[in-house]
Amino acid sequence: MRKKLLSMVAISLMVVLAAGSVFGAGTKEASSETTVNMFQLKVEIKDAIDGYAAKYTAATPGVTVKVETLGGGADxxxxLKAKAQAGQMPDIFVIEGRGGYDIWKDYIADLGDQSWVADTDLAFKVDGKVYGFPVAIEGYGLAYNADILAKAGIDPAKLTTRTAYEQAFKTLEAKKAELGIDAPVAMAASVAGGMWWVAAQHNLAAYWGGGLDFNDTSIIDMALQGKLDDARFLQYAKYLQLLFKYADQKILLNGSYDDQVGAFAQGKTAFLHQGNWVDPNLKQLGVTFKIGYAPHAFLDAEEKGLYLFAPSWYCVNAKSPNAAAAKAFLTAMATTADGHDYMVNKAGMIPAFKSVTLKPAGQLSQALMAANAKGGNYGVFFGMLPDGAGQNVFGPIFDLFAQNQNNLNQFIADMKKAVASLPTM
Incomplete structure (x- = not known):
């Protein structure tokens, strides 16, 4: 990703204009006491964002930022709807795409005049107007333990087709005792365990965008009209079936986020079906082995790209009396050294802002940055789906398939029926 440095003068000026003071500078007299309530869904950054909010609060007299986190597959x-009904709508909240915008548009403030807008290509826009602050650049492939693959004689650079994966999984399965692994893959799909999003959102995204140009939405456009591409979906379903077959079955059917990530971190699986947001977790778990990403190559034809996207956006409650303070908090995050340090070093994210010069320490984030620089990656379009489609429509179908892995035809039939229902959701 190309980075351009904003001068410190420009950065300081933007923050002075937006927040009334430079975050991290000396104290000033507060004109009033304001509490900004933020409600966010990335459980993996909870500690980091709590720490940043506390630091911002300490440096900004008259303003207290409180963060509530609900994530890990929770609804x-x-x-958020319950908060709105109770008259407790937060000052900053999260949407994950057009479906969320359509629900909350009456609460979403126009952010087009904010200084950070010119510094990113990933702001959430509708009809040319900016409504969302990009939380990060995220992405994924199928993460691998390079040491285990090397011992098994598997070259991750050659994992570019479904056939190549099938052979690799068979090799790993045959050498489990020798390699000290429980299964080739750590993947979870349980709705009850809150892990529906791994399969029914992130893995399904391979069908929506894999092997296509980055901005090609033709497959999901077809789905929004109620139709599947039968030949393409058959190839996708066979790849998903492979992942399910060679996954640790306890984790697949009943495992939590911690179970899934923990198994990989402990060297009990060769692959992990998660994105770069697990970097902080892997660090906490003491991982030192080399990690990389291979593509979710489900097609017969070669696929070499990873999946890159802005997964979610912070929105400011337009009806809140604290909207100005909420905007100032986001501006500081995007434009100050403390904000950059939080995003990169503390939260382990890839910032969506070009002025950020820090590089993430996490190996998966580094792999994504390298892939982004190289190009040839795939778009992630599940944010285009109607609200709740991933969790309530597709999630149970993927869960059922995980429990009945030989019934490929039933999975395909269930998905065709579900996609046919999308136009009326």
Missing amino acids: YGGA
């Missing part, structure tokens, strides 16, 4: 949308 964030339902919780």
Whole structure:
């Protein structure tokens, strides 16, 4: 990703204009006491964002930022609706795409005049107007333990087709005792365990965008009209079936986020079906082995790209009396050294802002940055789906398939029926 440095003078000026003071500078007299309530869904950054909010609060007299986190597969949308009904709508909240915008548009402030807008290509826009602050650049492939693959004689650079994966999984399965692994893959799909999003959102994204140009939405456009591409979906379903077959079955059917990530971190699986947001977790778990990303190559034809996207956006509650303070908090995050340090070093994210010069320490984030620089990656389009489609429509179908892995035809039939229902959701 190309980075351009904003001068310190420009950065300071933007923050002075937006927040009334430079975050981290000396104290000033507060004109009033304001509490900014933020409700966010990335459980993996909870400690980091709590720490940043506390630091911002200490440096900004008259303003207190409180963060509430609900994530790990919990029903964030339902919780936000409950807050709205109770008259407790937060000052900053999260949407994950057009579906969320359509629900909350009456509460979403126009952010087009904010200084950070010119510093990113990933702001959430509708009809040319900016409504969302990009939380990060995220992405994924199938993460691998390079040491285990090397011992098994598997070259991750050659994992570019479904056939190549099938052979690799068979090799790993045959050498489990020798390699000290429980299964080739750590993947979870349980709705009850809150892990529906791994399969029914992130893995399904391979069908929506894999092997296509980065901005090609033709497959999901077809789905929004109620139709599947039968030949393409058959190839995708066979790849998903492979992942399910060679996954640790306890984790697949009943495992939590911690179970899934922990198994990989302990060297009990060769692959992990998660994105770069697990970097902080892997660090906490003491991982030292080399990690990389291979593509989710489900097609017969070669696929070499990874999946890159802005997964979510912070929105400011337009009806809140604290909207100005909420905007100032986001501006500081995007434009100050403390904000950059939080995003990169503390939260382990890839910032969506070009002025950020820090590089993430996490190996998976580094792999994404390298892939982004190289190009040839794939778009992630599940944010285009109707609200709740991933969790309530597709999630149970993927869960059922995980429990009945030989019934490929039933999975395909269930998905065709579900996609046919999308136009009326």
